[in-house]
Amino acid sequence: MGFLALVFLQLLVVGKCYGRPATFLQDFRVTWSDAHIKQLMNGSGIQLTLDQTSGCGFASKSKYMFGRVSMKIKLIPGDSAGTVTAFYMNSDTDTIRDELDFEFLGNRSGQPYTVQTNVYAHGSGNREQRVNLWFDPSADFHTYSILWNRHHVVFSVDDTPIRVYKNNMIRGVSYPTSQPMGVYSTLWNADNWATRGGLEKINWAQAPFLAYMKDFDIEGCSVPGPSSCPSNPSNWWDTQPYQQLSPYQARKYKWVRMHYMIYDYCTDKSRFPVVPPECMDGI
Numbered sequence: 626m627g628f629l630a631l632v633f634l635q636l637l638v639v640g641k642c643y644g645r646p647a648t649f650l651q652d653f654r655v656t657w658s659d660a661h662i663k664q665l666m667n668g669s670g671i672q673l674t675l676d677q678t679s680g681c682g683f684a685s686k687s688k689y690m691f692g693r694v695s696m697k698i699k700l701i702p703g704d705s706a707g708t709v710t711a712f713y714m715n716s717d718t719d720t721i722r723d724e725l726d727f728e729f730l731g732n733r734s735g736q737p738y739t740v741q742t743n744v745y746a747h748g749s750g751n752r753e754q755r756v757n758l759w760f761d762p763s764a765d766f767h768t769y770s771i772l773w774n775r776h777h778v779v780f781s782v783d784d785t786p787i788r789v790y791k792n793n794m795i796r797g798v799s800y801p802t803s804q805p806m807g808v809y810s811t812l813w814n815a816d817n818w819a820t821r822g823g824l825e826k827i828n829w830a831q832a833p834f835l836a837y838m839k840d841f842d843i844e845g846c847s848v849p850g851p852s853s854c855p856s857n858p859s860n861w862w863d864t865q866p867y868q869q870l871s872p873y874q875a876r877k878y879k880w881v882r883m884h885y886m887i888y889d890y891c892t893d894k895s896r897f898p899v900v901p902p903e904c905m906d907g908i
């Protein structure tokens with residue numbers, strides 16, 4: 626009886642952390658324009674709308690200290706130039722901001738979507754990288770995820786790493802380890818910079834612009850929550866297999882960098898005459 630009760634309790638606890646995916650309203654709240662976010666499939670998915678009146682956005686109800694967040698996203702099809710769909714984590718602290726960004730930059734029909742990633746750690750950002758996707762991200766749902774632990778941050782697309790930011794604190798490089806972050810998403814008009822550096826403007830004749838998200842999965846230590854959670858070595862995202870890329874993941878990451886990377890701040894001599902220290906890693 627005592628044993629069964631214990632097993633049951635563990636199931637409850639585990640169920641709370643790992644009973645995924647969640648519905649939209651379990652994890653998130655709308656932060657910008659309710660009218661532009663429509664729940665679908667009984668709340669397991671949503672439709673985001675950008676039109677001439679507004680874009681929209683949402684945020685997680687909790688913040689998290691380490692973990693992995695993922696969702697499936699189907700981006701705006703056709704002429705999406707000037708639009709940006711973002712999915713990111715943010716500490717919400719102005720001056721010492723930590724932020725991990727995925728930004729999907731729309732393009733003219735037939736031109737490739739670009740994914741920009743950026744990392745802010747303890748207030749310092751300017752670490753943009755850009756890759757073009759190797760598939761049409763508006764034709765179907767694909768999984769986008771951010772893994773964040775003490776060892777590294779890994780941005781992945783369908784389990785292919787497209788960006789790794791290692792913990793190089795030992796070399797004096799800032800790394801997010803001291804503040805919890807929330808999960809955010811927005812869809813907005815960024816035609817002053819997004820597509821070909823702002824040359825391509827939004828074609829409002831194509832509005833409304835629609836993006837879809839589903840299968841929300843946040844696994845991490847919520848804050849506020851048990852204070853022992855973030856340092857519990859049995860959190861799966863902290864275990865050995867997640868402390869570095871596997872040889873297979875490393876090969877895929879190299880393949881993305883060789884064939885699809887179109888911009889890397891690490892090699893932008895005009896912005897950084899001195900190569901930033903975290904770039905010395907190689908890959």
Ligand SMILES: *[C@@H]1O[C@H](CO)[C@@H](O)[C@H](O)[C@H]1NC(C)=O
Pocket residue numbers: 667
């Ligand atoms: C929709 O979700 C609610 C709350 O999670 C649940 O009670 C209900 O059975 C679901 N309905 C369908 C059709 O899945």
Ligand SMILES: *[C@@H]1O[C@H](CO)[C@@H](O)[C@H](O)[C@H]1NC(C)=O
Pocket residue numbers: 730731732733736737738739819820821822887
């Ligand atoms: C859009 O397409 C152009 C032309 O192929 C390409 O140079 C650019 O990198 C693409 N992405 C963005 C965000 O401009």
